[in-house]
Amino acid sequence: MKFFELLQVDSKVLMIFIPFVLCGCTKEEEVSTTTTDPLANLEWIDLSYAFDSTTLYWPNNPDGFQHRVDAEGVTDLGYYYSSYTILTPEHGGTHLDAPIHFYENGETVDELPLSKLTGKAVVIDVSEKALADRDYLIDSVAVLAWEQEHGKIPAQTMVLFRTGYGKFYPDRKGYFGTAKTGTEAIPELHFPGIQPETALWLAKSRNVKAVGLDTPSLDYGQSKDFAAHQALMENQIPGFENVANLDQLPATGIYVLALPMKIKGGSGGPLRIIATVLE
Amino acid sequence: MKFFELLQVDSKVLMIFIPFVLCGCTKEEEVSTTTTDPLANLEWIDLSYAFDSTTLYWPNNPDGFQHRVDAEGVTDLGYYYSSYTILTPEHGGTHLDAPIHFYENGETVDELPLSKLTGKAVVIDVSEKALADRDYLIDSVAVLAWEQEHGKIPAQTMVLFRTGYGKFYPDRKGYFGTAKTGTEAIPELHFPGIQPETALWLAKSRNVKAVGLDTPSLDYGQSKDFAAHQALMENQIPGFENVANLDQLPATGIYVLALPMKIKGGSGGPLRIIATVLE
Numbered sequence: 350m351k352f353f354e355l356l357q358v359d360s361k362v363l364m365i366f367i368p369f370v371l372c373g374c375t376k377e378e379e380v381s382t383t384t385t386d387p388l389a390n391l392e393w394i395d396l397s398y399a400f401d402s403t404t405l406y407w408p409n410n411p412d413g414f415q416h417r418v419d420a421e422g423v424t425d426l427g428y429y430y431s432s433y434t435i436l437t438p439e440h441g442g443t444h445l446d447a448p449i450h451f452y453e454n455g456e457t458v459d460e461l462p463l464s465k466l467t468g469k470a471v472v473i474d475v476s477e478k479a480l481a482d483r484d485y486l487i488d489s490v491a492v493l494a495w496e497q498e499h500g501k502i503p504a505q506t507m508v509l510f511r512t513g514y515g516k517f518y519p520d521r522k523g524y525f526g527t528a529k530t531g532t533e534a535i536p537e538l539h540f541p542g543i544q545p546e547t548a549l550w551l552a553k554s555r556n557v558k559a560v561g562l563d564t565p566s567l568d569y570g571q572s573k574d575f576a577a578h579q580a581l582m583e584n585q586i587p588g589f590e591n592v593a594n595l596d597q598l599p600a601t602g603i604y605v606l607a608l609p610m611k612i613k614g615g616s617g618g619p620l621r622i623i624a625t626v627l628e
Numbered sequence: 629m630k631f632f633e634l635l636q637v638d639s640k641v642l643m644i645f646i647p648f649v650l651c652g653c654t655k656e657e658e659v660s661t662t663t664t665d666p667l668a669n670l671e672w673i674d675l676s677y678a679f680d681s682t683t684l685y686w687p688n689n690p691d692g693f694q695h696r697v698d699a700e701g702v703t704d705l706g707y708y709y710s711s712y713t714i715l716t717p718e719h720g721g722t723h724l725d726a727p728i729h730f731y732e733n734g735e736t737v738d739e740l741p742l743s744k745l746t747g748k749a750v751v752i753d754v755s756e757k758a759l760a761d762r763d764y765l766i767d768s769v770a771v772l773a774w775e776q777e778h779g780k781i782p783a784q785t786m787v788l789f790r791t792g793y794g795k796f797y798p799d800r801k802g803y804f805g806t807a808k809t810g811t812e813a814i815p816e817l818h819f820p821g822i823q824p825e826t827a828l829w830l831a832k833s834r835n836v837k838a839v840g841l842d843t844p845s846l847d848y849g850q851s852k853d854f855a856a857h858q859a860l861m862e863n864q865i866p867g868f869e870n871v872a873n874l875d876q877l878p879a880t881g882i883y884v885l886a887l888p889m890k891i892k893g894g895s896g897g898p899l900r901i902i903a904t905v906l907e
Contacts, residue, residue: 387666387667387906388666388667388883388904388906389747389748391746392743393742393743393746394742395742395890397890398890399738399890399891399892400889400890400891400892401891401892401893412713416891416892416893416894419717423732426852426853428730428853428854428858429730429731429732430729430730430854431728431729431732431895432717432718432719432729432895432896433717433718433891433893433894433895434691434715434716434717434718435714435715435716435717435718435889435891435894435897436713436714436715437713437714438698438711438712438713438714439711439712439713439714440711443890449710450709450710450711451707451708451709452708453702453708453710459678463672463673463674463902464671464672467670467672468668469668573705574705574707575707575709579707604667606885606887606902608885608887608900608902609900610679610714610889610898610900611674611676611677611678611679611722611898611900612678612679612680612695612712612714613678613679613680613695614680614695614712615695615712615714616710616711616712617711618714619889619890619898621887621888621889621890621900623742623885623887625667627666627667
């Protein structure tokens with residue numbers, strides 16, 4: 350098994366450098382003719398909820414997710430055929446916030462380069478405090494405590510906060526703090542989010558690539574001005590909301606692919622986000 | 629640069645096996661304390677078209693892609709905010725066909741495991757014949773000719789056919805063979821596709837994981853019964869249609885991630901498909 354893994358290493362690199370580094374040899378030796386393939390045996394974890402009638406949208410959203418049947422059954426020619434049309438607000442379920450969602454000069458979802466949507470990630474578990482206080486704000490103290498244990502967050506890392514609220518999804522009352530819908534529900538939203546100053550600090554002092562979490566919003570439920578969104582998006586940093594299964598990831602050694610539907614001019618959109626554990 | 633690449637190799641593997649393989653050493657030496665990360669410097673190529681008013685759907689589709697403005701501008705509180713709602717048939721633009729699209733017992737798009745949506749891929753270029761004949765059917769002769777040059781397609785490979793028709797997208801006449809829309813356009817569709825017998829042979833004799841191409845359909849424009857779809861989907865093999873940028877990929881040594889929007893019970897859906905070149 351380990352020998353097989355070895356064969357996946359770039360053979361040119363092995364050929365030229367390994368002998369020198371490890372043994373001081375200078376002769377170039379060919380190790381393997383097997384195709385380079387560091388990815389062959391990766392196992393991916395899905396961090397995305399499916400879209401259906403239970404998908405959670407902001408309480409005052411009138412539409413929700415709609416799945417219209419266009420065809421479903423055996424055709425006149427004798428074969429089965431099914432096809433549907435979907436309608437969804439960009440922001441609901443597991444989705445991406447593009448910078449233009451809160452910043453006029455921000456990138457739209459289709460403009461985000463793949464380099465901003467792929468890369469190393471860390472998971473910062475704040476669930477103990479977040480589950481104890483529905484209005485908890487993730488602050489730099491929590492991030493610095495994490496760094497004490499795991500080291501400074503490297504530049505261009507995706508930061509995923511685990512509040513533990515994913516366990517409530519898709520129960521509206523547990524997840525949002527109120528089962529009400531409509532505009533009158535907004536003042537009753539209680540779920541944790543990122544302190545705006547900390548969002549700015551993550552952008553400026555940690556140069557993060559993206560920020561995601563297992564709540565409906567980067568900002569906490571009681572936010573009026575969505576200042577954490579503003580701080581991130583003015584720095585062209587996308588957000589991932591309603592991220593699933595964060596309890597399945599370790600704190601470090603994660604590679605994430607966050608691929609939103611490529612909506613021209615979109616302020617965000619349905620996101621398929623997956624991860625693999627590297628170590 | 630090459631030394632830097634070396635540092636990304638799994639240090640445990642290097643430590644234990646490289647000395648033995650290359651130099652006959654038995655002593656375990658530590659090469660690097662750098663985190664394992666075979667993925668760090670991967671460059672991803674986007675094989676997805678953006679969704680907008682020019683997105684191509686089947687000629688008789690009445691809806692097309694709709695992007696409704698819900699909010700766009702400076703709010704009363706002084707910050708910018710934009711948000712939209714989308715409507716799209718599942719099958720249009722760059723999208724996935726789930727097996728249930730043509731097979732009643734087939735997997736729905738949300739049921740497809742990530743192992744079926746990620747993995748090694750090959751590109752079979754049939755553009756010379758396809759561009760010369762709008763009704764060209766990709767047959768096993770074409771696949772076997774490719775295998776003569778590149779070797780037998782390994783089991784569980786994703787096969788991407790490059791017909792060259794991507795160069796017409798989103799020009800309806802060039803891509804579909806007719807600029808007409810509505811039911812009356814259907815008999816006038818002329819674009820290449822996969823011969824049904826070859827689709828079945830790919831499923832049974834090559835055990836392919838998925839099949840994609842740069843046309844509107846796995847079946848050619850003149851198909852009445854979509855028999856290539858049926859052959860693949862009865863074998864639980866998903867399809868990718870309207871795949872972009874296949875001219876940017878080599879024939880082999882490709883890793884593909886094909887992440888559709890996770891629509892519960894969906895017969896397919898918008899697909900973000902990306903690739904990296906391994907060798």
